[in-house]
Amino acid sequence: MKKQSIDDSFFHHTSVAIAGASTSYNIGHAFVSCMLDSGFKGRVYPVNPGGGEILGLKVYPSIGDIPGTVDYVISCIPARLTPQLVRDSAAKGARIVSFFTAGYSENGRAEGRDLEEELLRVAQASGVRLLGPNCLGLYCPDIGLSFACDFPREKGNVGFIGQSGGNSIYLIRAAGQRGIRFSKAISYGNALDVDESDLFDYFAADAETEMVAAYLEGVKDGPRFVGALKRLSSVKPVVILKGGSTGAGAIAAASHTGSLAGADQAWEALLDESGAVRVHSLDEMVDMLVTFEYMPPPQGRNMVLCGSNGGFTVLTADEYVRAGFKLPPLSPQDQHDINDVVARFSNTDAGMILRNPFDVTNIGSGEGHYTIMRRLADNNVFDLLTVQVSISNSGWPHAESPFRFWPDMFLDALLKVHREVNKAVAVIIHSAISDVDCQRSLELQHKCSSAGLPVYTSISSAAKAMDRFLRYHERRQD
């Protein structure tokens, strides 16, 4: 039987069965609970020989006992029982079986590899496609399908594939916090059947998906992957994190998802040639998604910096210059004008830096911040306006300090400028220390990303992501 190709029907299901869900807490139970919490729009069938009820849903003794058809089956049963599960699923019309179940090739033993081969034979004979094993499966917010209860419910334009379930959870949550929404995300584990190349080809054609991120540990069919990657990155930005790029990492990857990690130099060359953006951590991946999502491609690297605290202003300038940006000075006339503007809002310039980079900590008026930043954003010398706000210092010298209002005042002024002026703008909200800092930082992040601004959480990570973004576009202009 011919393999079903990966198309929208791979993601849009009207019924899901979870094999191995128990009436008390286990991982299958948790999957059932997630479907309900995530607002899955189809039917949910827990399956367990013990029967009973989970969260008001009848538990069926076997897949075969479910009335009607089943589109998507999630396996949480022991590995040795899974070939029969695939047969039963096929008989019920399932298009896809996803295996939380682990204990296959990644354990390095012959019986694990044998089981995988058996699964593959059964699947190929029946036309069912397999996801994993050793994975979390599908996240498709459009239909409320999810593998964690707190993933964003709204759909978006980012496609993600992750060979590690834990890394997939982190990436979706962390990017979600920074305003990223997903078209579809797939945790695909050992990639026994459906693999990164299948998914890249799907995303290349998927109209909902405008950029793609991937956490890969290894690929089995190199030439096919090279083709799929090149096709995808010729039409959409692709961000790739390669795990197992060192000897010890590769050993871990083999034990983790049975992956052959491959030489790092070959990966470096391939990713460079394909035009994909390579990152080295999940946080760098989130930074890239935020940048591609929220930053219009700037015309060049001339930046004006504005923010809080002289010392952080100095360090921010250092980071951006090291990352290849330029901070041109204002012309004498522009400098004269900006000094006049500042003089309207402050009777002294003491304790501020009023040249590029700007430290305007001691401006205590939102109108002042607006007027200064509007003037800087209007200046065509600058391709980008980057602002940085230190959270921990805004409670100096004590929690009741008027400085605590500074970040809101300053960022509100920036948002007004951003609405009015067509200029690439970036926001760094950094240096949170306490739990109170964290909470304020998250609120301010949300305020800015809701307004369509890219937000970063450290000076160095912002400079690195923006440099990669500029490189991406500079390469396409050559």
Add this chain to the structure above:
Amino acid sequence: MKKQSIDDSFFHHTSVAIAGASTSYNIGHAFVSCMLDSGFKGRVYPVNPGGGEILGLKVYPSIGDIPGTVDYVISCIPARLTPQLVRDSAAKGARIVSFFTAGYSENGRAEGRDLEEELLRVAQASGVRLLGPNCLGLYCPDIGLSFACDFPREKGNVGFIGQSGGNSIYLIRAAGQRGIRFSKAISYGNALDVDESDLFDYFAADAETEMVAAYLEGVKDGPRFVGALKRLSSVKPVVILKGGSTGAGAIAAASHTGSLAGADQAWEALLDESGAVRVHSLDEMVDMLVTFEYMPPPQGRNMVLCGSNGGFTVLTADEYVRAGFKLPPLSPQDQHDINDVVARFSNTDAGMILRNPFDVTNIGSGEGHYTIMRRLADNNVFDLLTVQVSISNSGWPHAESPFRFWPDMFLDALLKVHREVNKAVAVIIHSAISDVDCQRSLELQHKCSSAGLPVYTSISSAAKAMDRFLRYHERRQD
């Protein structure tokens, strides 16, 4: 009159006057409030021509009106009035005047430079030493002297100097959160009189200070600084962040603290030659202080890694190998033994990595974690044991998941091993996303640092700090 050298009397005061404190909120008022909140053990005299009362303290019209002597004066008055303030302070027996007041050489105008020269003449004629201008002054927890209300009250063994007030606040708060305590810290601004060389010489001799960190923007007397740095770093670890190391950063530094930043290559060469550890951000500085404080120098770079989540295990191995560490495999006998240990606590090895690096996410027993980590720590092949815990995933798939107990169970087991075995141990608590994650992360950080363990908040920053620490010691062994 001969300059008073910097000795303990520079830090230990029995009376402080704050010039420019007003009865309603201003910065002088805030300094008064900080002294009270920080438990300053001496007398506090607010000074303002308007008189009145601040927080129950009488406000004196001038320094001269204060009864008895004054050791330390903090200036929050306009720059043009400060020469007279220094004369008045000298007449009252003050040893030191610190200037929050800005508006001197850093504004680039002739009158700012002239004022600084006048201050210097007055100070030299009277024997008073000047701190700043454009600084926050002294933090000396031993006597409850502080420039922020929430700095740690306990004293410690780290000396810090910072040319930026904001950076000093952040460094002290952030390091404090990670378990670092200070002997003395000095925000010294424009360094008109007391400068980095004076303070390095003091710290070299100070028995309370076992390591020193410095945020520098520039030095005026290069040869003197080279000597002071070499003397200091020959006896104690020194960590240096140089702000203004790029062209734009240097322009900012000139406007910030009137500093001539100097060529970055010269700094790189000097810091390398002196054996100081150079960092590129305040967070990297905190990481180094944590490492020097809590990690015994390992015998070598052979590391065993243990932690949560397969994907993060792969990425952690990659980071450490890139940072120059080795992750040797277990011998066949040791591997056999550890498999036996694991089998006692889990009926399957599915979903785990049971070789170096170890992923033990699916061990659900504290005794299991203890037994495994104790076995690994006892293995003399390994010079270091590093563990990583992903916070965000510990709430997977939902907030009520049993996985949420994993980090505490795992880290409690580690702390037990750490108490029993003499081995360098490092803890990475990473991937906090939500405010709840932040709070848990801070609690776990505190648990580990209270037990004397170095804690890091990201995988890459931990690997970088530990590599710098190893390099520091390797250099001294050569």
